[in-house]
Amino acid sequence: MTSNVVDPNAGAIVVGGGIGGLAAGIGLVRAGVRVRLFERAAEFGEVGAGLQIAPNCTRILAELGLLDEVLALGVRPQSMVMKDAVDGGELTRLDLGDLEERYGFPYVVIHRSDLHGVLLREACRLGVELVNNAAAVAYSTGTDHAEVTFADGTTHRAELVVAADGLHSVARSLVSDDEPVSSSYVAYRGAVPIGAVREDGVSETDVVVHVGPGCHFVQYPLRGGAMFNQVAVFESPKAIAGQEDWGTPDELDAAFSRTSEEVQQGLRHMWRDRWWRMFDRDPISTWVHGRIALLGDAAHPPLQYMAQGAVMAIEDAWVLSQHAARLTDRIGRVDWDGALTAYQAVRPEHCRRVLTTARDWGKLWHLDGQERLQRNAVLTARETDDYAWIDWIYGPTALFPEDEPERYPQTSLASAAAEVSVPA
Template sequence: MSSRNTPPRPDVLVAGGGIGGLSAALALARQGLRVRLYEQAPEFGEVGAGLQLAPNCTRILHEYGLLDEAVRLGVLPERMLMKDALDGKVLTRVDLKDLARRYGFPYLVIHRSDLHGVLLRGCRRAGVELVTGARVVAYENVPDGARVTLADGREDRAEAVLAADGLHSVARELLIDDEPVNSAYVAYRGAVPFERVRANGVHEKDVVLYVGPHAHFVQYPLRGGEMFNQVAVFRSPKALAGADDWGTPDELDRAFAGTCEQIQKGLPLMWRDRWWRMFDRDPLMKWVTGRVALLGDAAHPPLQYMAQGAVMAVEDGWVLARHVAAQRPRRTGTGSGVDWGTALAAYEAVRPEHCRRVVLTARSWGELWHHVGIRREQRNAVMRARDTYDYSFMDWIYGPTALTPDQEPPMYPAVPLDSVVVSS
């Protein structure tokens, strides 16, 4: 029983205060639910550098009333260019202004901490109860709901629990006994004031991707053009050999030896005191057990090649909230009135298959970007032959987010490189 000093029991508990947890909490609070979110860190914040948000995410931010704020903090790039990392020549490009017209919403690049702040402020305005310094260590289904246990021994319960607890999710263990999959690739990042790179002749209004043998390099502006973001990704020989100290700066330099001048100018600006080893997990098709549901990286951690990790997490919360709204005719007494069994079943009916395809396609794109020898030449020929305004490989991912399985558009097949003849 609640008192004046005890907040009323929430309808939903969210474990994890990253982008996925915050966006889901906001989506459910906008449906009139009482949401309590637990974040293990002593204060809210995000690390890292830039994020790319495609139209399938910016349309959701628009619905939440957050897109204008996000655009003010980010950059709307004009083009996306793919170049060969060895000779620096353009392979293909995407007109991002035309892409925005096609899908109805823009392609936005933004600092991860800025997007996190936008969502955090949205949660506060929506009345989400935000609790920091609270790590969820166990999940359990109970009559009419689910319960979490915190690291300090406290327990809390609600009608439903969303586990947005990341790559090493505790809640995932309720559904499957699996481990993250090591790609043997590592990412270095670096965001610097734009003035430090202007003399390097970088693209000021574009997202540029250099694809090379077992490595790639990404550059784009951030924060209204005041900052410049770089990401260097490469395959680690030490990881392949089973060494523990893999991904070190000496491997970074060796991986990009022989690449084009633009990459060589950018490498000295990378942060060298930290790096991110790249893992995903094999697709999981069951995300719900009782009243506990996975969300974001807890359910579908991808490799970064499609720039859809944060986007999928935002989509998860949006889809769930739409199904909750459909199953909540009215609040009854102290309960939310939500038919959680139906809402969670509908969520699980559509999201795992879509995210499975993203995770597996990301792996395939990584292979494509990192080809060597004749495969590299075949890839380059395919990319150069692409029509700038051919969106056939994007429609399934950037088009409207499906709410039911029959709305999911077909995946376009990849071009078989073995069928490509490279002219001498």
């Protein structure tokens, strides 16, 4: 037994104060569990700019009573539009009003820090105990508890430990010896006041994705339309060559040199003093080790092509807390072994599918030559009310796996493109 164990009677410890960790804390407290949440940074907060919240997540925010606040801080776009980044032509679109009618919940875009703030305020309101400056360095588990050791030498014990400690999770090493996988792609961001781009003729009502050879460009409004978010993503030749200094602004300019005027105008507003290299990890089938559960990027860091990273973390938290609530007896004792077994049964396969599909979509977005023309032909032939490619992700199947994948079979756009005959 560890001699310096702190608070051995805690119900649950959550490690990581990002979106997934806060969602876990909220869900578990609502299930009647006492929660202590540890964050390595000196303050709680999020970096980055915009993110997209699809109906498979807004249904959970509605259940938590947080959707109205999220809607007030974000934007409800009218459409999602995909364009060819080279010639600027529209390839396909989704009517997000129809999408809301189909799935029962809206599609929302919001600043990452705004969503984080909503969750942080709710965690405080519910009484989640928040601890800063706490970097986890080791995890261990027993038959009825788990422990986390922090950089200051203290060890904290609880009946459950949720490791929401991100891409470089320390806890993940308990179930896998894998390492992060570099995609060789890098992202530049630029969130600016809407007035700075309005004269460029940008859409203030839609999410627009320009897909091009080895690159893509995303645009959408934020903060009630007062801000405009843009993201430029490209494959780095320096990364492919194994150079340390990769993703630099000269590579940004070269990668988008063939793109349309619309994209060129947007590139002027990128932050050029910082960039984000894009990593994911290979899917793993085991997320639970004794009384330790991985959650969010610790379990399934994705590439961003499906806009499901934060969504999956919130789904994880919801599923785990719902099973904890379901398996709580009359005097408040949780059958954690049963809850973790149910969590393990529900989440890894769905998230494996998201991770691998995101990789495939990235390849599809970035085609060139004849393959690009084939892709464009497939997309332009799509009926606007065809939801075959997204039912499995936006529907409730992530929470009810017995309906998946038979109910919503996955459609391969790459396979379809190969079958299309493109006129010379």
